[in-house]
Amino acid sequence: xxxxxxxxxxxxxxxxxxMVRIRLFESRVEELFKAGELPGFVHTYIGQEAIxxxxxxxxxxxxxxxxxxxxxxxxxxxxxxxxxxxxELYGKATGACRGRGGSMHVADxxxxxxxxxxxxxxxxxxxxxxxxxxxxxxxxQVAVGFFGDGGINKGTFHEALNFAATHRLGVVFVCENxxxxxxxxxxxxxxxxxxxxxxxxxxxxxxxxxxxxPAATYRQTLEAxxxxxxxxxxxxxxxxxxxxxxxxxxxxxxxxASAEVQARREEDPILRWERTLTDEGLMTAxxxxxxxAEAGEEVSAAVSFAEESPYPEGGTALENVFTRVR
Amino acid sequence: MAxxxxxxxxxxxxxxxxxxxxxxxxxxxxxxxxxEDISWGGNFGQFRGLLDEFGxxxxxxxxxxxxxxxxxxxxxxxxxLRPVASMSFVEFTLGAMDEIVxxxxxxxxxxxxQVSVPLVLRASDGVLRSSAGQHSSSLEGLFTHLPGLKxxxxxxxxxxxxxxxAAIADDDPVVYLENKRITAKRGPVxxxxxxxxxxxxxxxxxxxxxxxxxxxxxxxxxxKACARLAEMGIDxxxxxxxxxxxxxLDTVLSSVVRTGRVVVAHEAWEFGGFGAEVVAAITxxxxxxxxxxxxxxxxxQAPIPFSPPLERAVVPGEDEIVAAARExxxxx
Ligand SMILES: Cc1ncc(C[n+]2csc(CCOP(=O)(O)OP(=O)(O)O)c2C)c(N)n1
Ligand SMILES: [Mg+2]
Numbered sequence: 180x181x182x183x184x185x186x187x188x189x190x191x192x193x194x195x196x197x198m199v200r201i202r203l204f205e206s207r208v209e210e211l212f213k214a215g216e217l218p219g220f221v222h223t224y225i226g227q228e229a230i231x232x233x234x235x236x237x238x239x240x241x242x243x244x245x246x247x248x249x250x251x252x253x254x255x256x257x258x259x260x261x262x263x264x265x266x267e268l269y270g271k272a273t274g275a276c277r278g279r280g281g282s283m284h285v286a287d288x289x290x291x292x293x294x295x296x297x298x299x300x301x302x303x304x305x306x307x308x309x310x311x312x313x314x315x316x317x318x319x320q321v322a323v324g325f326f327g328d329g330g331i332n333k334g335t336f337h338e339a340l341n342f343a344a345t346h347r348l349g350v351v352f353v354c355e356n357x358x359x360x361x362x363x364x365x366x367x368x369x370x371x372x373x374x375x376x377x378x379x380x381x382x383x384x385x386x387x388x389x390x391x392x393p394a395a396t397y398r399q400t401l402e403a404x405x406x407x408x409x410x411x412x413x414x415x416x417x418x419x420x421x422x423x424x425x426x427x428x429x430x431x432x433x434x435x436a437s438a439e440v441q442a443r444r445e446e447d448p449i450l451r452w453e454r455t456l457t458d459e460g461l462m463t464a465x466x467x468x469x470x471x472a473e474a475g476e477e478v479s480a481a482v483s484f485a486e487e488s489p490y491p492e493g494g495t496a497l498e499n500v501f502t503r504v505r
Numbered sequence: 506m507a508x509x510x511x512x513x514x515x516x517x518x519x520x521x522x523x524x525x526x527x528x529x530x531x532x533x534x535x536x537x538x539x540x541e542d543i544s545w546g547g548n549f550g551q552f553r554g555l556l557d558e559f560g561x562x563x564x565x566x567x568x569x570x571x572x573x574x575x576x577x578x579x580x581x582x583x584x585x586l587r588p589v590a591s592m593s594f595v596e597f598t599l600g601a602m603d604e605i606v607x608x609x610x611x612x613x614x615x616x617x618x619q620v621s622v623p624l625v626l627r628a629s630d631g632v633l634r635s636s637a638g639q640h641s642s643s644l645e646g647l648f649t650h651l652p653g654l655k656x657x658x659x660x661x662x663x664x665x666x667x668x669x670x671a672a673i674a675d676d677d678p679v680v681y682l683e684n685k686r687i688t689a690k691r692g693p694v695x696x697x698x699x700x701x702x703x704x705x706x707x708x709x710x711x712x713x714x715x716x717x718x719x720x721x722x723x724x725x726x727x728x729k730a731c732a733r734l735a736e737m738g739i740d741x742x743x744x745x746x747x748x749x750x751x752x753x754l755d756t757v758l759s760s761v762v763r764t765g766r767v768v769v770a771h772e773a774w775e776f777g778g779f780g781a782e783v784v785a786a787i788t789x790x791x792x793x794x795x796x797x798x799x800x801x802x803x804x805x806q807a808p809i810p811f812s813p814p815l816e817r818a819v820v821p822g823e824d825e826i827v828a829a830a831r832e833x834x835x836x837x
Contacts (some may be wrong), residue, residue, distance in 0.1 A: 218635035218813055270635065270812030279524035280810030281637045297639035298596070299569045334600070360569055362545040368568035434545055493818035500807045 182459045185398050190236060191461055192470075194393045197232035200451050200474045201252040204261060207478050208251065208268060208282075216235035217268050221282045224252030226423035229448040230355050234323060237380030237404050243309040243322040244427045245302025248283050249355075249422075250295025253325055257362035258290040261481035271488035278491045290478070292319075299360075300326050302331045303352065307339045310348040310407070321349040321407040323400075329360025331374055340415065344381040349407035351400060352415045355390065357422040362434040378415035390418030391448035394455070420448075519551045521662035521694050522627075525669035526552070526589065528698050533587065536673060537563045539574050540627075548593050549629055549688045558663050571597050572738040575604035575622065582624040583612060587673060595630035595644050595682065603648075609678040610653035621676040625669070626759035631722055631772055632809055632820050641809035641816075643721070643773035648680045649749050649782065655703055656749040658682040658685070660724040662692040664747055667701025675703060684722040684772075704751035708760070712742035715833055717781055717826065718757055720746040723770045723802075724789035730826035739834055747756025749779055754786055761787055765796035766833040770826050775803025800829040 182191060205223040210219050224231065228250075235244070235256035254264055259275065267274030268282050272504040275285050286294035291307060296302045306324030313320035331354055332334055343350045354374055358365055371377065378385025384406075389395045396418055403414035421443040425432045432440070456462035509624045516524065529535045538555060544566045546553035554563040571592060578590040592598045596604060606625065612622050632641045648656045655677055659665045665683065672679035710725065710731050719727045724745045731741045742760050746753065759766055768785055769780040780801040787799060805819045831837045 219637060219811060248753035267811075270815075272812075274812075276811075278812030278815060279638075279808075279810045281635060283637055283639065284811070297637065298600075329569045332570045334570065334572050360541075361548075362542045363566055367544075490814045491812050493573055493814045494809060496815045497805060497807050 182394055182455060182461070188461045191456060194232045194236050194397065195449075195452055195456060195462070196470050196474070197236070197256050198228035198393070198452065199470050200261070200477065201228045201231060201255050202449055203471070203474045203478045204255060204264070204481070205251060206504055207482060209428050211482070217282070218270050219281045219283070220427045220429070221268065222249040222427050223424050224249055226443070226448070227355055227357060227420045228252060228394040229452065230353065230390050230396050230418050230420060233393040234353055234400045236397050237400035238321070241291055241318070242320050243293055243306065243313070245293045245306045245309070245322070245324045246295040247299070247325055247327060247330070249327070251282070253274050254285045254287065254292050254295065256469065257292045259285070259287045259292055261477055262484040263287070265481040266485040266488050269485040269488070270283065270490065271485055272491040273484070273488040298334045300330035302326065303330070303339035304335050304342075306350050306352075307348055310343065310350045311346065311350060314410070319408055321351065321404055323351045323353055325353050325355060327360060328354060328356040328358065328365040328369070328374060329363075330354070331377065332369060333469045334461070340378070340381040340413065341384065343413040344383045347410055347412035349410065350413040351403040351407055352413060353400070354415065354417045355420055356417055357420050359422070359426070359435065361426045364434070369496065373417070375415060375417035383413050383415060385417065386414040386418045387419065390420035391446060391451065393448070393452055435474050437466065511780045512696040514696055515691055516662055516691050516694055517550055517759075518662045518665045518683065519634065519690045522551050522669050523553055523555065524694070525673070526555060526778070527558065529670060529673040530555070530563065532628060534563075535587045536589065536783055537565065537586055538589045539565050539567050539589065541567050541569055541579055541593055543591055547591060549683075549685065550648040551627070551683065551688065553605060571600035572604055575601035575609065577593040578624045578626075579608045579622060582622045583620045583636050585699045587623045589625045589627060589673060592626060592628040594640050596639050596642055598626065598628055602834045606651055610651045613619055613677070614653060621677045622678045624678045625672045625681055625818045626678065627681045627683065629685045629688065630682050631684040631686055632816065635811050635813055635816055637811040638808040644710060645680075645682055645749060646773055646777060650780050654750065655679040656663065656682065657703060657747060658684070658721040658749060659747055660684070660721050660745060662690070663699060664701050664707075667699045668703070668747060670698065671703050672699045674700075679703070682721065686722050687709065687725065690713065694742070694761070695822070701747065704748045704753050706747055706753035706756040707745045708742065708756065709745050710741065710743040712740040712764070714740045714764060715768065716757070716760040716764045717741045717768045717770060717830065718744045718746065719770040720749065721772065723772050724828075726823040727770060727826050729823045730830065733823070733827050734830050739830060741792065741830060752783075754790070757787065758791055761791050762794045765794055767795070767799040767827065768802060768829045769799060770802035770821065770829070772791060772820060773803055774806060775801050776806045778803045797833045798834060800833050802826055802829045
């Protein structure tokens with residue numbers, strides 16, 4: 180099947196642009212963190228770009244996503260601007276969450292990004308709740324719950340799938356199967372090798388997807404979203420991928436062989452997508468470079484915005500604990 | 506804190522806990538460890554090297570399934586093992602609260618004393634460099650509220666070792682809280698199999714003017730605060746509880762009846778916190794000896810924010826203890 184049967188040239192290029200923006204944003208985050216510019220700790224998305232970009236390309240702006248501790252890529256793909264994300268990572272008052280949340284809690288409810296989440300699998304029930312709400316309100320919106328191969332063992336995953344399946348809710352459960360949960364290979368803690376088979380227990384479709392191919396992540400999400408919007412019910416997508424960096428920036432990575440990492444880095448999903456686009460005659464070499472250059476400038480602008488922004492005043496720390504105190 | 510022969514070893518808080526685990530596991534093959542990533546030493550190196558010595562039958566890598574970590578711990582504990590369950594960050598215990606509250610804490614009592622639940626729950630708590638709302642909490646107040654659970658919170662490597670050893674030896678469920686900011690801190694640990702009994706507070710500094718009662722990381726802030734207060738001519742006595750349940754109220758009261766003034770400090774939220782229990786106990790038992798209303802120091806009533814200036818505004822430290830001490834002294 181040729182690529183243009185799956186998606187329009189504009190969409191194919193848009194996905195490429197999203198992947199490049201995520202890659203450059205995250206590379207800069209890594210540098211900034213190592214240079215001591217960012218407080219807290221950060222988990223980067225490098226290597227997994229084809230998932231966020233492909234999945235979010237199949238969603239409308241008002242559809243919902245719930246994210247994870249590795250959430251910058253989801254935030255960017257769902258349409259958040261880079262400046263407020265970067266400012267949030269700096270802990271600045273202009274950050275998406277006014278500096279309250281930081282890397283693990285970036286959110287923008289105006290684009291349906293219901294939050295990165297520091298609790299593994301913490302977003303899955305929330306995605307089901309958003310889908311319930313959308314159906315009740317009759318809006319036609321759907322929800323995507325992102326999670327990892329580690330999150331698939333949390334009780335909340337199983338409870339969310341059962342509930343969503345029982346009520347035929349419009350949710351797509353997207354497992355970003357990057358092979359590790361922190362330092363532990365999924366093979367050591369998980370009863371099944373093909374994670375998609377867990378869907379069978381809840382009577383819903385489960386599909387294993389090449390998570391490094393945006394054509395696949397997009398197409399499978401599109402099908403799942405169609406089922407979700409029509410009220411047929413949820414889908415579990417097991418998207419196979421690999422994180423290029425450590426669990427967090429600074430991770431010594433003693434738990435995996437550098438040869439393994441090297442081999443996986445050579446299958447860089449962005450370079451692979453560029454080859455596809457070039458082969459299909461959708462992108463000339465120069466056009467690709469322009470995308471990288473433009474995204475690089477956008478990231479630099481986000482960094483400047485963050486650096487020039489003020490920190491929040493300590494005196495505002497107790498704002499927003501409640502909507503109204505009484 | 507050295508033994509009579511004076512020999513000590515210097516090690517970090519984290520290493521001291523590994524040392525305690527090792528002694529316990531060598532002595533008693535019923536001791537097993539359950540937790541995420543523990544083959545690799547855990548998030549803070551608090552299990553480093555245990556897999557090599559004791560193997561995968563005793564050092565069990567758990568999936569990210571906190572409820573099951575606790576439930577398996579309870580099931581194993583009531584059938585002859587002595588599990589140590591690791592919850593990494595204390596917030597992750599919340600996904601196992603049913604197992605902690607409804608099972609571990611109640612089994613012995615509900616079943617009429619037929620069994621005990623010799624289980625240790627290790628969890629890292631507290632604020633560490635902008636870890637934000639879901640990775641910065643101090644939740645001891647949730648655990649101390651529950652009859653059936655013991656709760657300890659050491660602040661130095663010697664106590665870390667001694668209390669963990671005592672916790673594993675204890676026949677009841679013990680919540681062992683290790684503050685993230687002190688896990689890497691080094692200090693002397695008495696040579697040999699050092700044990701600190703549960704329920705014994707330590708007087709860290711003697712003083713005549715006021716009593717500061719604290720535990721965990723706040724002990725370190727309080728030590729600095731005491732030095733500053735001394736420069737101001739205020740002579741503070743510093744009591745580190747070490748163990749919250751059982752609580753060594755005798756040590757606290759014997760100080761308070763002399764000083765008549767009390768500050769109780771913890772990093773956890775002040776509102777509804779464990780400090781309220783300590784103040785209530787003091788007020789109830791030594792009311793006529795108090796010369797000023799006790800003052801509490803704790804975090805302001807907000808989730809712990811990410812941005813450093815906000816985190817600083819919410820989380821108390823040395824300055825807040827000094828200010829509270831001056832307040833009970835009637836100096837501000
Ligand atoms: C409930 C809970 N347990 C444990 C953790 C600690 N933790 C943070 S990320 C992580 C691994 C998650 O692995 P996975 O779901 O595969 O996501 P990945 O990091 O690979 O993107 C763990 C154990 C947590 N944040 N929340
Ligand atoms: Mg993973």
